[in-house]
Amino acid sequence: MSVFSKTVFVESAAEIERLPSDGGREVAFVGRSNAGKSSTINALTGIGRLAFVSKQPGRTQLINLFEVTPGHRIVDLPGYGYAKVAKDIKRDWGILLERYLQERQELAGLVIIMDIRHPLTPLDIRLIEWIAPRGLPLHVVLSKSDKLTRQQQAQVVREVTEALAPLAPLPVTVQSLSSPKRLGLDTLASAVAGFLGIEARAAVSSSELREARRPAAPSGAKGSAKGAPARTSKRAAHKPPA
Numbered sequence: 523m524s525v526f527s528k529t530v531f532v533e534s535a536a537e538i539e540r541l542p543s544d545g546g547r548e549v550a551f552v553g554r555s556n557a558g559k560s561s562t563i564n565a566l567t568g569i570g571r572l573a574f575v576s577k578q579p580g581r582t583q584l585i586n587l588f589e590v591t592p593g594h595r596i597v598d599l600p601g602y603g604y605a606k607v608a609k610d611i612k613r614d615w616g617i618l619l620e621r622y623l624q625e626r627q628e629l630a631g632l633v634i635i636m637d638i639r640h641p642l643t644p645l646d647i648r649l650i651e652w653i654a655p656r657g658l659p660l661h662v663v664l665s666k667s668d669k670l671t672r673q674q675q676a677q678v679v680r681e682v683t684e685a686l687a688p689l690a691p692l693p694v695t696v697q698s699l700s701s702p703k704r705l706g707l708d709t710l711a712s713a714v715a716g717f718l719g720i721e722a723r724a725a726v727s728s729s730e731l732r733e734a735r736r737p738a739a740p741s742g743a744k745g746s747a748k749g750a751p752a753r754t755s756k757r758a759a760h761k762p763p764a
């Protein structure tokens with residue numbers, strides 16, 4: 523089971539001072555308005571309406587915080603680049619976004635979402651160049667991959683990887699993803715879990731593992747075997763499939 527499947531909404535904040543300062547770790551999803559940030563979070567967690575998805579760009583206007591496990595969070599940030607937003611609102615979002623990205627101590631890595639049909643727009647490049655000196659690892663998700671053929675997808679992944687190569691030694695990874703087709707989710711889960719310092723697969727107790735391996739459980743023998751830990755143990759976590 524994915525460690526992200528028990529993610530819960532914590533809060534929406536209009537100021538970074540309202541966010542918890544507990545020394546935990548956060549991975550923020552950032553990108554142009556309408557790029558697919560909220561959809562990608564929903565697909566990653568498998569929870570349909572966790573982050574708000576809209577056909578209308580610019581709907582995520584606050585910092586939305588979700589808890590994966592205690593002290594490990596994912597963050598849905600306001601999208602940038604939506605032209606029709608009033609200037610003063612745009613300025614407020616910009617300040618919120620900038621302050622979060624520049625000052626947030628708990629931020630451990632960034633997932634940058636771009637529509638695979640429009641990668642690396644001038645605003646994306648500006649964001650990447652501006653945030654690079656902070657040294658955070660970046661994971662680029664080329665969303666809406668279902669809009670291109672597999673060959674075209676691979677070509678864009680190659681081009682974006684090459685374009686970002688000069689950022690080395692900054693760790694940068696690139697993938698394609700489709701939320702509705704649920705393609706690329708394991709790669710994303712591994713990247714986000716890596717930034718958070720957790721296993722992408724949820725911990726499974728040894729009794730659960732034994733149960734899963736047993737071909738047919740004898741009737742009435744549902745409980746754990748003698749001496750097996752009754753509760754889920756972090757040490758029993760196993761690695762995600764390669």
Ligand SMILES: Nc1nc2c(ncn2[C@@H]2O[C@H](COP(=O)(O)OP(=O)(O)OP(=O)(O)O)[C@@H](O)[C@H]2O)c(=O)[nH]1
Binds near residue numbers: 555581
């Ligand atoms: N075909 C396809 N559509 C997608 C995919 N991801 C998102 N969409 C659509 O793109 C639109 C925007 O998606 P959102 O997830 O709301 O985008 P967002 O980046 O959170 O947008 P803001 O909150 O406005 O910044 C919606 O209509 C989604 O259904 C995808 O992988 N494939």
Ligand SMILES: [Mg+2]
Binds near residue numbers: 574581
């Ligand atoms: Mg959104």
